[in-house]
Amino acid sequence: MKKMIKASFTIEAVFVMPIVLFTMVSIIFLSFFLHDYCRLQGITDHVLHKAIINLKQEGDIKTGRVNYDLIDKGLIRKSLEGSYDREKEIEAYLTKILSKGFLTTRVTDVQASVETLKVYIKVEGRFESPIKGLPGVNSLVKPIVIELGGRYHNPSDTVRISEVILDTGSKVKGYDELMDKLRGLIKR
Secondary structure, three states: OOOOOOHHHHHHHHHHHHHHHHHHHHHHHHHHHHHHHHHHHHHHHHHHHHHHHHHHHOEOOOOOOEOOOOOOOOHHHHHHHOOHHHHHHHHHHHHHHOOOOOOOEEEEEEEEEEOOOEEEEEEEEEEOOOOOOOOHHHHHOOOEEEEEEEEOOOHHHHHHHHHHHHHHHHOOOOHHHHHHHHHHHHHO
């Protein structure tokens, strides 16, 4: 005698299996996305920290070596040099590190901005579906944008800037009159 299987099991499997498979694939995609997001955040944070240290110490961002000849250059020389070269150096280093190690994310843009005592880094990435038959998944996920900024303090620059401001301010016409008025306001 043959055992008969009820058709209801087959019908139930037809409805349940796609839900189970969709859930498994979604969890796998989510884990890929989270891996790449955390890696992108960690690398960007590491490079920002390294850039701040190397900007303060006038070092090479790739090797970490300090160039002692450049440490004590004057304020005017620093301001005339600009930060374009330092920005390009940070961007190139970050692009090199971000070129590998991601599962499904492609880095689309890397920007660095160096100001007097601040550094900003912005990295954009795009999630790409590892399964070529699912092009709609890419449009559902927003681009990953990591924006970080940090400050670095260089005491010798702060003293130099303060000296320039104080010397310039004391030579302005009407400085003594303005100071007398301010002292009068403070006494009231």
